[in-house]
Amino acid sequence: MTPPILELVAASKTFRIRNIFGGEKSVAALQQVSLKLDEGRALAIVGESGSGKSTLGRAATGLFPLSSGQVLFRGRDIATIRGRKARLKHRRAVQMIFQDPFSALNPAHTVRHHLERPLRLHHGLSGVALGERVAGIVAEAELDPDHTLDKYPHELSGGQRQRVNLARVLAVGAELVVADEPTSMLDVSIRRSMLELIARLKTQRGLSLLYITHDIATAHYIAEETAVMFGGRIVEWGPSREVIARPVHPYTRVLLSAVPNASERLDGDSAAAAAFAVEVARVRGMARAEVGQWTEVSPGHYAAV
């Protein structure tokens, strides 16, 4: 049996924050997180700001070492990868897409430069072959080659920039993509088309995806499975549709009830506002408590309650 493309084993990360007066405090951003992602599949990591979801994504790509636990890429602990060649190979295979599509691109270079460079460096392409590959990738990312290739990032819209980031990931030849809130800085009106593009590329290219988001409503567009993070831990995990339709953990329920829904009015009823605030406070209080017992609610759907 082939090992999963990505596996986290009891991964923990504690950040030490030192203030200028020498005081120190530690923040446990990730606590004993274990997960598996099979090749060609997508897992959504859903949670609010500070839940540790971005820390998880960065740890998965090896941007920083874990405090304890392991990140396995195709069965191999990434902390044990030695040698320039092997490390480069890993970096090529694991790529990130960031939330802010503008700061992820170099403002001094054209789109063409952003796409040609990885093709030269990682695939040794040049001349006509290079031009053809760039054209192919631009088409895959649904960008208009005549109007975008020679432009600078500031001349593009947010959606176009994020497509360039996606194209760059394709150019490198990524196998595993960690997408950290790829649509949250885009207009609502182009989010769906962006999600659909990512889902299409996943199928066509057999990409594996770790999709990190605070918007649980978008998870099912890309990911077969959804894991809900809360206070540095995973509290619920299952098929995306199952988690959305039958949430079990109170935090998942709060997340779902907060998704804007056109058929539900917020009419200034102060009792309703207070009730919501009480429920949120109760659930937030749980973040400090120990996790409950893991139970399998339905096939493949687990919750710690």
Added chain:
Amino acid sequence: MDQQSNLVEVRGLKVDFMTTTGLFTAVNAVDLDIRRGEVMGLAGESGCGKSTIAFALMRLHRPPAIISGGSIRVDGEDVLALTPQALRRWRWRKVSMVFQSAMNSLNPVLTIFEQFRDVLVGHTGMRREAARARAEELMKLVGIAAARLDDYPHQLSGGMRQRVVLAMALALEPELIIMDEPTTALDVVVQREILTEIMALKARLGFSLLFITHDLALMAQLADRIAIMLKGRIIEVGATQQIVEAPEQAYTRALWDAMPRLETLS
């Protein structure tokens, strides 16, 4: 309060930007009414001119933007005719605004209280002690402990900063608050908490709200009426229910269809 009379009447508003290649019309022939106590939603994609309207309403627009036509009346007063001094008194007192990145609209080197004091003392000539009492009252109103008044903005979370900005917007009990994407930078749970609070405050204090966002589902939860903008023009205005259930314009339907939604599951 008279529900039917208009607090805001915008007629034929035109805002141009002077660019190197000539005039660019960002807002064109816009008519917009906001009734007293009403939540008016203004929706559209980035760059459609919705923020430009907000800035023009408060005359906060700066060159290269110029108001080249039309009229704006708020509570019967001709806003475009106000002198600079009158304008200073008018802002905050009659109309206030909560910006998209509230995080950045606070001054990082002043405590929260100093910033309240600027507004309160500058506009009412209140004494420091009175301003402190009023600031504490306002903080309580938005659900933050009064002790946080002595903190600097960076010591507060994003949601708290947004609440502080909201409290400042309420400081002089304006009749209209303009909110330009007030919760876009926040995550959904905090967004819901703040919006339920805003609606509860509105029910209590009775201000009108111009709520600007590109998130139609969110807007439909709050607004009494919704105006849809496209390329500088308002192409459709209607009661929220009509815009949700039976939009007249193809563009409005396209906006709905372009949004990721949970309902598609059930």
